[in-house]
Amino acid sequence: MMSASAHLCLLACFTLAGGLTLDMGPNQNMEFTFLLSAGTTECFHQTTARNDSMEVEYQVIAGSGLDVGFTLISPSGQRLVSDFRRSDGSHMVDPTEDGDYHLCFDNSFSKLSEKMVFFEVVINSRSSAGRDEWGDVATAEIMVEYKLEDIRARMDSVYLRLEKSRQIQxxxxxxxxxxxxxxxxxxxxxxxxxxxxxxxMLIVAVTQIYTLQRLFDDTKRVCT
Structure with a gap:
């Protein structure tokens, strides 16, 4: 029979999505599935920029009890979130501060069972970095019916909807x-x-048959 560790590893391969590296730059989304060993605590780090918003969502996929502890610590060392033995959770930090946020998952209360944990970090940047090159486009002669800002707003709306759909999936x-x-x-x-x-049931049936046979044998002996 397949061991529990091998079973959890197969599930991890099934749920592991894109973006497996943990060396993520600022203002990038991260999703990860990992095995949290019994009696241990594991922490991850996510770099954020000032005034951005960060959403953290996690859930325990497999393991005895389907529960872990979760702690979110700000770059200044302040504990923002503290969950104890929960199967899932969703937390929002708005706005953020510059630096590395610490996401710690605790399984120290379980001495025998390892857990498979999935978590996702979504950074909603308020800056227009990455899309400001649109401002260098000459729009006076090209855009007749639409303004550049209208197109940018529409594209941002489509981008956010696609990102939300990907997160839900x-x-x-x-x-x-x-x-x-x-x-x-x-x-x-x-x-x-x-x-x-x-x-x-088989043992009971055999015992009953044997008892009945002994009973009839004893009756025959008495009659003879």
């Missing part, structure tokens, strides 16, 4: 992986206890 994949783990775990339990019940 990633979260749904994580939910699907957790549901699959629960179904397979429940199937194993049902099969195990069904075998135990069948074994007990």
């Amino acid at each position: 990633t979260v749904l994949r994580a939910f699907e992986a957790r549901a699959r783990y629960l179904l397979e775990d429940n199937l194993w339990r049902v099969s195990f206890w069904s075998c135990i019940n069948l074994f007990v």
Whole structure:
């Protein structure tokens, strides 16, 4: 039978999306699935810029109890969020400060079971970096019916909608992986206890047959 560690590794491969590196630059989104060993705490770091907003969402996909502790610490050392033994959570920091935010997941209360955790960090930048090159385009002669700002606003709206759709799809994949783990775990339990019940029924049936045979044998001996 496949071990629990191998099973969790397969689930991690199933749910692992793009952007697996943790050396992320500022104002970049990050999504990651990892195995949190029993009795340990693991921290990740996300660099942010001042006045941006940061959204952190996590959920435990597999592991006994489906719960972990979560702590979000600001670059100045202030503890912003502290969750204890929860299966999922979503937190918003607005606005942020310059520096590295620390995202720590705690499984120290579980001495035997490792957990598979999925988390996503979304940075909503308020600056127009990356798209300011539009301002260098000569619009007076080219754009007749539309202004450049109108086009930029429309493109930003489409971009945000696409990003939101991608985030929802990633979260749904994580939910699907957790549901699959629960179904397979429940199937194993049902099969195990069904075998135990069948074994007990067979023992009871054999015992009853043997008792009846002994009873008839004793009756024949008395009659003779």
